[in-house]
Amino acid sequence: MVRERTQDVQEEAEKVQAILSSMADGVLVTDAEGRLVTANAAAEELLGFRWTDVAYQPVSRSGLTHPMWEHVAQMIRHPDQPGNVVVEFPSPVDDSPQIINARAAPIRLNHDIIGVVIVLRDITALKEVERMKARFIAGVTHELKTPLSIIKLHVENLLAYYDRLPAEKQMELLHTVQNQTGLLDRLIDDVLTLSRLDTVHEAEWQTVNLPELVGGVVEELRALAQARNLTLTWQASEELPVPVIPDQFERAVRNLVDNAIKYTPAGGEIQVAVRQELADDQPRIRIEVRDTGIGIPPEHQQRIFDHFYRVDTSHTTPGTGLGLSIVREIVNAHGGSLHVESTPGAGSVFTILLPLHTPADTERAEQ
Template identity: 40%
Template sequence: MRRSVLVRFLGLSLAVALGAVIATAVIATYSTTEKLQGEIDANTGQLQVDGEIYSQLSKYAADHPTWSGVDKLVHELADKLGRRVAVTADDGSVIADSARMLGAAPELPSVPAATIDVRNSGGAKLAGVSSVMNVYTARKTVAAGAAGGFVATANAIPPFVGAPDWGLTEEEQRNQAKLAQQVADCYTAKGRPASIAQTGGAVPQVMIESSQSLAGARVMEKPGAAAKDDTCYSPGLYAPSAKAKIVNDDEVRRAVACLDAASIDYQVNDFEGLKSIEPKAKGDFTDKFVDCTTQARVQALTPYVAPPAKLYLGAKSTFNVFSGEGLLRTAATALGVLLIAALVMFFAGRRLVRPIVALTGATQRMRNGDHAARVPVSGKDEVARLGHAFNDMAESIQRHDFQRKAMVSDVAHELRTPLANIKGYLVASEDGVVPLDQSLVTSLLEETGLLEHLVADLQDLALADAGMLRLHPAERDLSELVQQVVSAHRPAADTAGVTLTAALAGSSPAVVDGSRIRQALGNLVSNAIRYTPTGGHVVVGVRPVESGGRAGYNLTVTDNGAGIAPEHLPHLFDRFYRADVSRTRTTGGSGLGLAITKHLTEAHQGHITVTSNPGTGSTFTIWLPATSG
């Protein structure tokens, strides 16, 4: 996608304006927070709000090994629930605070609302599976204090990493979903309709139709323990994650070592792929037993969950623009916007000026004769297009300069031979070495004819290069032109022992310059005769075709000569190029015929192509439009 420099500068200006608007909106938002907070407090149960905050942060702690990145969640909760939310480490350092603005924030309440320690409490997600837990103590105390919050603590016997979706990788989640679908399909195939229920990020639950009904309605239930003997039930249906197994194994290993050292009797139970430890005697939860299992859980979970943190809750702080703190924040915001604008414009200006400087240097090198000067280009804007245009121009100048030098060298070479021959014969005749008879005059006339032909070809190319090649278009029958070319070249073909014929398709009217088309076809026919061995044949044809949606004709010259090697095909229409380097000017022509033919064809808004197979011959095809324009 091309990006305009004008559009980019407009975008930068809008970005700066947007930054100023956002900063203004932030200041205005803080100034109206107190009123909004009163409305939120009047419509939302404070305890429910605080419980949701605690639950969301506990879930985050259970899913992440550190508190890094919790700042986003803290601000989302604060904006959604209208509460100030702050999380600090045990040493009092602030991890995240929704009231922090530009590095400053009001002081935290004196008493934390709760301590988030999922290693002891299990967290919002981890404590959700009570079927594999023996709760030792659970205590929740709600107290009104300066923070207006609550204090919640809980202790549980391992394993508590039993939530079926805890620690699942994306691949494990896909495997669980696939397995659940297979189990549901199996029950359905056996006549017990089954479906899959899934809420949020939890693992899919297979629900089968119960044999009982409630008030005539169908009742869906999860497969019970008896279903494990059913062929449809899979042990891996609700298997814990690999991460949960690692934590559980480490937890049980540590607890067993501690209990063995304390000589406490215990038993290890298995449930859905996880292990739990219980006293040998039911309900015999001694302090030592609880201490061993609790410490084992804490040590096993430490690498996988966030460390303990204190949660502070309170009303969002009001913000007065005209207070000392408000003026400081306003000034800091304004300076930040100005700094960002200056940096953006500085880097954008450098990026714009750099290619212009490079273009200036390359232009100066071109002026000093360095036609190989180029500029590096990146992007797709106007400056990049200017760079591409400069490189194309430099490439064209260098190519034409090379062609000019090569052409001067080739012309000098082509003129040198006939002039040397003429001069040599004349000097020899003047010295009396060679008599000036009819034979010598004939030879001199042949050399003069070669020179005249070469000069005429060069003149045609010069006119074509200058765009001054004059055409006199008129409606002509291309079949008639082909017949004329064949008749004109048949004596040369007979002399070479080559059969020259025409393949016509009836009348072929077109608006062309007849003499120029005969010249173009004549060049092709001359080459075909020259490169076709004795006994071969050359066919000149014309037939109607369409090209690019335009009606036209293909003029073809086909021979069964030696053919052209593939590496020569791209250069056939270059000046003075000969595919057979053994041919000289005398036997191979001037080397300009095909170049002239190409120019004449393009002057008629047509094009020329060639196909060839070494050993079987070549076909040159000129396409001409039926009408001019």
């Protein structure tokens, strides 16, 4: 009977240990004297220690160096107080910022506190998402405010002085309002596009002839290039069936060609090409948009894909600052990569490198 009971207790202990080991959150358990009774693997990884080295030692005197231990010790000293702290510090692995949320609760037996359980959660990624969201909202607010302010000012002037303004001035103000309204429309469309990129269903993937898709975009924009006295050439290759999300990929190519048209002075040339190539013996697609435009200074080349980042801070060239970030998101969703090479005053080359498979194909092959 005793043997069976002992075996039951051992099995229960093993189950508890298995549960702790499988948890993504770190767990620390101390007794009433503040000694570390147990810790799971997640806690060891988060705080950079081994439980076997400090087992059943008081946390305050165990030589533990991670800054989080100061907060753990504080929670243990006051087990009857609600414990919930968020602490940011350098990661013990690579000194990158790490944010840990620690929550403590007393362990009670017959109304007596016999220990403390502390749950540690790494919320670094969550906080970074919150920061990105805040920056994005701030960027949207700023970009919306500028055209709205201009529209408001011109409408007020028209309402107050319409009868006294010459016809040419009236038309100038109305055209400005029209242009700013168009900018607002493009900005809202770009923001909605970014929000939709995370909600793509597998059914939206289609195998298309990529040169035909890219060529269609080039033909759509040819009149715009001609109006700016630019030469837009299209180098087609053989038929290349490629799985893509057609609407999104058209948008990515259109943004790149449209950018080239915007930033290439009259008399310049824009070349668009699609071809298949081998990289490490693996086939891939290369799409290039090459222009003879104003180019991009080196210090800006890594940031031009950020939301709302613009090299032209004076906003003399119309745009929302989201075009290239949309291209990057779309290319990433297709498992590809986006690159830029540019020389100020000589032009730029934007390159999309695309594998001949979709991320969904890769996921299915691995299952």
